[in-house]
Amino acid sequence: MLPKLAKPGDDLLTGGRGPLLVDALAERWSTDLYRWGTQVWAELMSEPAP
Numbered sequence: 080m081l082p083k084l085a086k087p088g089d090d091l092l093t094g095g096r097g098p099l100l101v102d103a104l105a106e107r108w109s110t111d112l113y114r115w116g117t118q119v120w121a122e123l124m125s126e127p128a129p
Contacts, residue, residue: 081110082119 082098089095098119101108105121 081112081117 083095084102085091085095085099091099101119101121104123106124108119108121111118111120
């Protein structure tokens with residue numbers, strides 16, 4: 080089962096926040112399907128330490 084982004088009007092009290100948070104924080108993200116389930120991966124950008 081692929082994760083779905085929440086849409087306006089969705090009930091976020093019972094679920095669906097995970098993909099929305101990943102989408103907001105990640106530079107890019109996607110999913111890989113395996114026979115045992117789905118893996119979500121994300122790439123985050125960060126600034127080098129001063």
